[in-house]
Structure formats: C-alpha cells, structure tokens
Amino acid sequence: MSDIRTFQYFANNQWHDPADGGWFDSENPANGEVWARVPDCRQADVDRGVAAAREAFCDGPWGRMLPAERGRVLRRIGDVISKFAERLGAIETQDNGKLPQMITPGLREGQWLVDSWHYYAGMCDKFEGRVIPAEAPDMHNYMKWEPFGVVAQILPWNSPLGTLIWKLAPCLAAGNTVVMKPSEHSSCSTLELMDVLLEADLPPGVLNVVTGFGSTTGEPLIDHKDVRMASFTGGTAGGRAAAAVASRQVKPIIMELGGKSPQIVLPDADLELAVNGVAAGIFPPGGQSCISGSRLLVHRSVVEEFSHRLVDVVKKAKVGEPNDPTTQIGPMANGPHYRNVLDRIAAADDAGHKLLLDGRTACRDKGYYIGPTIFADVPNNADLAQNEVFGPVASIEAFDDQAEAVRIANDSIYGLAAGIWSRDVTSAMRMADRIEAGTVYINNYFNAATQSPVGGYKQSGYGRENGWEGMRCFMQTKSVWLATDPHQPDPFG
Template identity: 35%
Template sequence: MHENQLPATPRRFQMFIDGRWTDGHGNQLTTRHSPGHGTPVAQWPAGTAQDAKDAIRAARTAFDTGPWPRMPAAERAKVLFKVADLIEQNVDELGLIECLETGKPITQAKGEIRGAADVWRFAAGASRSMAGETLNNLGDRLLALVLRQPLGVIGVITPWNFPFFILAERLPFLLAAGCTAVVKPSEATSGTTLRLGELLQQAGLPDGVVNLVSGHGSEVGQVLLDSDLVDMVSVTGSTGTGRKAIQASVGNIKKLGLELGGKNPHVVFADANLDDAADGVAFGMAFNAGQCCVGASRLVVHRSIAEVFTQKLAAKMRRIVVGDPLDPATQVGALFDEAHMHKVLSYIDGGVALGATVVAGGGRTGCEKGNFVQPTLLTNVTAEMPLLRDEIFGPVLAVIPFDTFEDAIRIANDTEFGLSASIWTQDVNLALRAMREVQAGRVWINTTLDNGPEAPMGGMKQSGIGRDAGLAGIEEYTEVKTAHINLQPRTHWIGASDGL
C-alpha cells in the first residue's frame, strides 16, 4: 500500500472569477479519470463562453481601475512571495492532485510543485528590477525617457502535460509586470490551477487580478483569443493550436506568446562520455513519459559509435521503472489518456511496417487499467517515416547516424521545429560550434532538461514566438513607451506674421 491512495470519490473543484468561487453559467461537469488507474479522481465545471466573458470583464476592470497595476513593485513582490510560500506549504496536496490527473509519478509531481514555488520566488524578486532607460545623448535640447508599462489583460492557455509548472513560468511574471489575467487550464487537468486560486486569495491578491476558468478550448479559449478586451494571449500547446491562435489574433492584432511543439535532437559525438550520454538521453526521452515539449525524440549519433551506444542506451532504457504513478519508486508513469496511448503506439507500429527496427520497448506494459507504454528505441529509421517528422509526445526515440559535423547539424536542423537540442561531447570547441549552429531556443551541453527561472526560454521556427522566464519573461508582458522632452525654447517652424 502506498502512502498516497486513490480518493474514494472525485475531488470537486470550482472556477474562480472576480474573487468568487462559482460553477458558472453551465450545468455540465468534467470528470477526470486517473490515466494510471482508470478511476475518477476530480471534477470541475465545463465553463461556457459567458464564464470567459465574465472573467475577462473582471480582469479588465481590475487592470483599468484596480490597485494591482498601480502599486509599487515592492508591494506586488510581497504578494508573490506569499504565494510561493503557500505553494511550498501545500506540496504534498498539490503533488497528489497533479499525479492523479496527469499520470506522472508522485515524486516527479511533487518536484515540479517545489520547482514552481522557486519560479514564483524569482518572479517576485525580479519584479523590482523592471526598469526603463533614459537617453541623454540627443543633444542639449532633448531628453528621452523609455518607460515599461504593464501590457494589460493577459489570457493564459496551458496544456495538460505540466499544468502547474507551465503556469508558474507565465503567471507570476505577468503579475510581476502589473498585468491581470484570465487562465484557462487544460480541460483534462484543471485541478492544481483551480486550487491555486485559493492560495492567491490567501496571499492577498486583489479580486479580479487572476481569474480561473475551466472548460474546452473551443468554448473558453476561443473567447480569450477573440476578445477585444484581452491585450495578449499566452498559449502553450501544439503547433496546430498555435496556428489557430495566430488566425484568431488577426481580429484585434492581439499580441501572442506561443510555446509550441518540438522534435528535438540529442547529438552524440564520437568523443562523448558514453555512459553519461546514455543516461542523459534515456532521461530526456522518457521523462514525463515522453510528454515533454523540450524532451528529445531524435538521437543523432556518430556512426563510429552508433552500434555500441545504441546497445548501451537500450540497456539503460530497459531498466527504467514504468508503473503506478503513486509508487515512489516509479520513474515513468502513464500516458495522458487511452487515445493518446494508442496514437503513440501507432507511430511505433507504423515505423516498423516501413522497416524500422525495435531495439528496446515497442509496446504496452503494466496494468491494463492504465495507459502505460514501454520506453522505445528504434533504428533503421528513414526520413519519410512519420515517427521521424511528427511530434509523437511519447517515450519513443529514433536513431539517425551521422558521419561529419556538418551532417550532424544538417540532420539536427532538418525539422520545422526549433525548441531544444542536447549536445554530448568532451571537445569544448565542438560543443560551442554545435551550440551556435543548431537551430533551437534552448541548448544543453552534456546535460538535458536542466533549467532555472533566471534564464529565458522559448522556441525558434515553428516552435514558438516570444520568451518566458528570466527578466525577459517580465518584459514580455510590458509595453515600451518612449517620451521625448524638450528642454529649451522652441525654434518656431512658422515665421512671425508682420501683422501681429
């Protein structure tokens, strides 16, 4: 028996609009079943378009006339620090909610909650560093001031794979800037986001500054994208979702922040520490059951070590503990739902049908009530196979050998995506050359999936627009205003009239 048990009845959540808890205007509830157990674990309202409009109106009023954008950054920071403390105090509860709703291992879920608290703390402190600049080099007559002002009402649409952590990479930064928000979490994993509303209230956040609306993207998310009262929408999701957001933003030329898909490479050069690289590659492809936008699904490895390294990696992957998300020993939990599991398996089967070879994994594993897939490694993969082109979002890795440095970079960049890349080599010059030439917003050298809130993150190419975290993460939610001040009597453009 595990310390954390399945609930006897689903936990019931409500939406948070203008400082009040509500089921909204609809009469439908969404019930979430645990991906690892098949049992119902949570319920929340299926929000309506009217609920989204109510939330937008609350956020608009809070921005236009409320205290939040107008208070000193030091006062905003106090509230954000309190939120971080409350998150940390509720790690066990939030981690269990996240584990049950997403299928990720309990130890990983709790780690992400602690990591989120750290992100809130960084944003709280960084809020006091937001500044403009003065330009005193325009001559005796002019002085220019460059101001950063909060952008306004921000819509935040978050995905199901890291519900609490991805929200932490956005919400505290926009709050630090002085903005207000309407958050729409994934309709399938809304629990921790809705629970956060209680912590925001406890921390003293004014009513209307953050509003939480659960529901489907077509119903709630679309209203955020279409509304003239929303100044920016941050969307984390697939590239297809990003395209829909761009199309919707045309209506009022809305600013967008997009973190989208990835087909990320691990590039392993011949001189790499193969034991370290094998462990890192296995971790990078299997973390969160491969449902990680910056996780890697392509292994680009030098031909001279390809066979040895593939066998070493396969041995590592076979030892990954896949199983009950509530078991502290589990390293990889369940996939998001049954349909997604079958989609991942279809990529494996489709690759095999086209000539790929399974070296490790290849099928389902564990309890039939759960959506578990073995970490899978495939060789003899060719460019026309969908498993090499599409974002699979599962624990599946394809091996592609290379011969020269130029080959490695060409293969690594041969994708519409540009989210992340990992480089494994002990040659510092090789590492730096590859780091510069690979097309990715985040690059890791002799590690993978490391990050901290101090550093900005985002994608190139079709992997996204804009940056989150770091000081750039606050600047993303600001407008830049330039003011020119004349310091001397005006030289008249129109000559004096003789008659006056």
C-alpha cells in the same frame, strides 16, 4: 458518484458554476476512472473572468500598486505554494499522472514552483526606464516599461503547475492581471492552486481561471476585446490556431510549441554519460515534454554499441502507478493521447523501422501505460523522425561527420532544444552555434533554471519564458516627450 469531486471555475476571488450548467469529466490516467467534474465554461463565463481581471487592473489596487509592493505579494505567493506543495502535487498526480517526486519542492520542477515567485518578486522593481539623448532643443525624452493589462494564458496538459508558474510569475511581476485556461485534460491542479492562493491575500480579480475546450473557451478568451495579449503553450497546430485568433485584433502572443529535439552523439563521447543522459532526456516523464530529446543522431562508428547500451539501461525502468514510490515512469496523461502514442508506435513498426525495445508490453487493462520504446535505422525523412510523438518513443539514425549531423539536426520544422555529447567541449560549442534551437545542452539534458530563458526557433514558437526575457515579454515600452521650455511657433506663419 459521491466519490467524484466537483470543481468550480474561479473569477474575482470567488467560485462559480458554469453559466449554462455544462460540465465535463476528468479521468485519473493511472486507472482510467473518472474522479472529477470540471466546468465547461463558455462565453458568459469568459466574460466574467475577463471583466474581473480588467476591473482589478483599471480600478482595483493591483493597477495602482508600486513595483516593490507587487514584489512582496509575489514573495508571499511563493511561501504559500511551498506550504501547500504536497496538496497541489497530489491533485496533479491524480489528474495527469505526473510522478509526485517530480512536483515536490527540492526536486525538478517542484522547486521552480517556489523559486520562480521569489525570483520575480525581486525583479518587480528592477526594470528601469532610460533617458534618451534626443537631438531636439528644449526636449526631454524618456522611455518607461508598462504592463499590457489583461493577459490570457493557455496552458498545456503535460505539466500544468510548472508551465503555469513559468508564465504567471513574470506576468504578475510586470503588473498585468490574468485569465488562465488550463487544458481540458488537466484543469484540476490549476483550480486547486487558486484555492491555495486565497491564503496569499491577492486582490480580487488579479488571477482568474476558466476551464473548458479550445474552440469554446480558449478562442473566446484570446479573442475577447478586453484581453490585451496572450501566452500559449501547447502543440504547434494549436499555436497556429491561437495566433490566428490573436491576429484578428493584432494582439501580441508569445508561444512555446512543439519540438522534435535532436541529441547528437559524437564518436569521442563518453558513451556511459551519453546513454544515461539521453535516457534521462526522454523517458522519466514518459516523453511527455516539449523538449524531449527523442531524435537520436549517433556517429556510425559508435551507433551499434550506443544502441545496445541504451536498451540495456532503459529496459530496467519500472513503469507503474504514479503513487508507487518505486515507479520510475508513470502513465500517459490522458486516454486520447495514450491511444495516439500507440497508433504512432504501430505506424513506425509497420513502416519497417527496426524495433529494439517495445513499450507496448507495459500496457494494462486499466490505466494508460506505455513503456520505453526504441527504433533504430530511422531515416530523418520518416514520420517518426519528423513529427512529435510526445511519448516514451526514441528513434536512432546514424551519421558520418559533424556537418551531416548538423544538417540532419536542422532538417526539421522545429527548433526547441538539442543535445550534444562529446569530450571535445570546444568542438561541441562550435557545433552548438550552428544548431537551430532555442536551448542547446552539451553533455547534459533537461536542465532548466528560473533565470535562464526558454523558447523556440522556427515552428517551436516565439517569445521567451524565464529570466529577464520572460518578464520583458509581458511588458510594453512607452516613449514620453516633455518640452522643458514650451514654445510652439506658428507652423504656417
């Protein structure tokens, strides 16, 4: 028991035990063993976090801070995170199995952990109001941007630090204060980040973290009377529930939800490029990404060759412990998800889809390992093609022409991302215009940048993260009318 680390929750720059003394365990997905205890926060703990955030916004220095001053704080946060990146990455690896090389600055989301803060530090004083030429004599009308106040942020388990910073940096740049609730499956890296950020000299109450479960922590947080808006990343079912809670008090909420993203391989595609890109767009994070391009639509003339090449490339991937430097695919992030993915593979197998590569051979006695799995001849109305697996599982369906490919791609409740592989860039760009998705990749997949907005169409959510749009979502507009020559005639004279 002495090897198990106990975390506390974070409010008003202080650490607290849960008010009712409840805790829950966090498992290391590499071996399935409990390594940490996390507070099971309830209403009293949520109240403490929200009260701290409200005081910081209404009465503390944060609410009175000039935008340029906020920018200096955000830049300092980025510098501190860069200094402690390896420490943060080690905790995230232990808590959800993410490979360390995916978190280290300079690679993938690791660089975003720093760059986002520096980008939004520069954005703090760039939101300018405007004068509106209202057709009213002796009136001056202007518009200004303002923060909402206290913002609730609900985080997913697959990329806690990356998702958190995508939300947190623009939200603070806009002038809000925040109470975060990380997933019960991966809370520890968020709590560790708060400990790191104490070195950044943030005013008390600007950042707060309560941990626990959706119904007993997340719902009371979104529903709290002093929370003015919310941001949610997670599954579509969870997003529907969060939106319903927010609607009780007519609170705005931005959501990035599930996806079942198609990748379209046209007959003129460079097959080597397409195979490598498709594989990179699904398997390195174990399929545990909302934009995972796991629904493969391949032109009938090349589907057989493409499928053989994909299997040959993917079967070489080494599935193993995340701290092994030779590992290329780590474990599923938690036990319940691991078992769900295995159930989905079994169901697809039972449904008669052609199994080209079976990742269940990577399963072990300890830990939550599943290797790349590929099914062929999967019609678009099948469960495997329509519903998110969030694991290293791809389905292949053939199509005959571009119109059919677009129809199949759009025949989904989701619209988060899509990929197109073709040598004819002009044709691919025209196709991209017809795809119902918030992000479309042409001859690449899985790229992102702090400056580029991310978000979904349809049931993949609404609102945007990253870029100007990401900061705008955390702000509201105010219109002010000033009488330059005050006079008011008697309205009844």
